[in-house]
Amino acid sequence: MEVKRSEKDREFVDKVEELSGESVNACIRCGTCSAGCPFVKEMDVLPERIFKRVVLGDKEGILEKNTMWICAACYTCSVRCPRDIDIASIMEAVRQIVLRDNVDKVEVEEVENLQDLPQLAVVGCFRKETG
Amino acid sequence: MEDGLLYYPGCTLKTKASDYEESAKAVMEKLGRPLVEMDDWYCCGAVQSLSTDDIMHQIAPIRTLCCAQEQGETEVVTLCDMCFNVLRRANTRAKENEDDLETMNEFLDEDPDYEGNVETYHLFEILRDMKDEIEKAVKRPLDDLKIAPYYGCMLLRPSEVAIDDTEDPQIMEDMLELLGAEVIENPKRTECCGSYHTVNRSDIVEKRVEDIVGRAVEDGADAIALSCPLCQFNLDYHQRATEFEVPVFYLTELMALAFGLDIGKEIGMKKHRVEPNALLKEKGYME
Ligand code: SF4
Numbered sequence: 001m002e003v004k005r006s007e008k009d010r011e012f013v014d015k016v017e018e019l020s021g022e023s024v025n026a027c028i029r030c031g032t033c034s035a036g037c038p039f040v041k042e043m044d045v046l047p048e049r050i051f052k053r054v055v056l057g058d059k060e061g062i063l064e065k066n067t068m069w070i071c072a073a074c075y076t077c078s079v080r081c082p083r084d085i086d087i088a089s090i091m092e093a094v095r096q097i098v099l100r101d102n103v104d105k106v107e108v109e110e111v112e113n114l115q116d117l118p119q120l121a122v123v124g125c126f127r128k129e130t131g
Numbered sequence: 132m133e134d135g136l137l138y139y140p141g142c143t144l145k146t147k148a149s150d151y152e153e154s155a156k157a158v159m160e161k162l163g164r165p166l167v168e169m170d171d172w173y174c175c176g177a178v179q180s181l182s183t184d185d186i187m188h189q190i191a192p193i194r195t196l197c198c199a200q201e202q203g204e205t206e207v208v209t210l211c212d213m214c215f216n217v218l219r220r221a222n223t224r225a226k227e228n229e230d231d232l233e234t235m236n237e238f239l240d241e242d243p244d245y246e247g248n249v250e251t252y253h254l255f256e257i258l259r260d261m262k263d264e265i266e267k268a269v270k271r272p273l274d275d276l277k278i279a280p281y282y283g284c285m286l287l288r289p290s291e292v293a294i295d296d297t298e299d300p301q302i303m304e305d306m307l308e309l310l311g312a313e314v315i316e317n318p319k320r321t322e323c324c325g326s327y328h329t330v331n332r333s334d335i336v337e338k339r340v341e342d343i344v345g346r347a348v349e350d351g352a353d354a355i356a357l358s359c360p361l362c363q364f365n366l367d368y369h370q371r372a373t374e375f376e377v378p379v380f381y382l383t384e385l386m387a388l389a390f391g392l393d394i395g396k397e398i399g400m401k402k403h404r405v406e407p408n409a410l411l412k413e414k415g416y417m418e
């Protein structure tokens with residue numbers, strides 16, 4: 001599919017592809033990724049729709065959604081995609097594009113029950129949600 | 132190392148998941164393959180970094196594999212599913228990509244370089260090959276317990292690191308049968324527990340727990356068996372937001388029980404939020 005994109009949007013698509021190592025054009029919109037994701041109820045838009053917006057280079061449209069922050073990198077979509085696209089890595093690429101602008105999505109002070117939490121949860125969360 | 136297994140604990144096994152370490156050590160001792168902790172190790176970072184340009188976050192797991200190499204060993208065993216996933220993926224990247232390995236070694240600054248000759252295992256992969264030994268070690272079959280196995284994500288996905296079929300795993304089912312327990316097939320057993328969202332989005336985890344534990348209860352399970360310390364925490368701790376009170380055991384705790392080890396003396400089971408004692412007393416496994 002040939003899509004017209006502005007220079008800036010093209011940069012965004014290229015960055016997502018570079019960081020994830022995946023080609024976004026391979027998607028056939030079958031919806032398998034969204035059908036198996038255990039978190040779709042919490043997401044503003046389905047993983048498959050985020051994918052479509054990446055193809056369109058709709059950076060602003062994507063960044064205002066919560067989908068990539070709800071994604072817990074469980075890889076269910078990645079193992080089921082009939083085109084072998086690692087969607088979990090695409091989600092990570094979108095997260096990284098935000099975080100690398102020095103944005104933090106979680107602050108230590110906000111965590112209410114820090115003493116109860118196992119270390120791997122805290123390390124994991126801060127790795128996924130801070131820049 | 133003759134019969135022993137070089138063991139990488141990771142940060143959580145020494146603290147919140149000490150019940151897992153304690154029971155695994157006791158069980159492996161009984162089976163004649165004791166876990167021998169590495170002389171030196173580093174926190175693996177808990178989650179795999181998925182960005183192609185991020186070699187930096189592969190360094191910690193590779194440094195640990197360097198320590199194994201330094202000890203003259205070629206195999207490392209983990210108990211924690213998250214450590215297992217991170218170590219195996221970083222190692223696969225190092226083994227399959229010469230340029231990446233070279234960059235890692237430049238960052239690492241260890242002498243000598245990591246050569247990529249260490250293999251990483253999860254304890255379940257070792258146990259899978261010890262069926263006869265396990266069967267012989269069972270002194271007190273768990274035939275009064277209905278157990279729902281729960282795998283979560285990190286043992287099965289992505290496919291290149293999976294220890295079993297990604298959609299229909301059997302390792303835990305087989306093991307529970309050897310212990311004499313009745314296995315409850317749980318269709319939710321490979322669904323994510325909510326993972327690190329437990330830190331700042333407990334609402335999401337609570338919904339997952341409601342769903343996963345709820346289904347196990349509906350299918351008649353007395354308890355759940357697993358091996359990931361984060362899944363254990365989530366399924367156990369967050370039941371407080373549900374109507375359920377189902378004990379969530381590390382599989383090795385159930386093995387210890389079946390091997391006749393003394394709970395309270397030889398193994399603790401101290402850190403469960405949903406106390407397993409009532410169930411174990413009711414079924415006659417505890418005084
Ligand atoms: S499963 Fe793969 S091919 Fe299907 S919609 Fe999702 S990304 Fe596209």
Ligand code: SF4
Pocket residue numbers: 033036037038039047070071072073074075076077078087088091
């Ligand atoms: S990796 Fe993310 S998007 Fe994919 S199924 Fe899991 S939570 Fe959903």
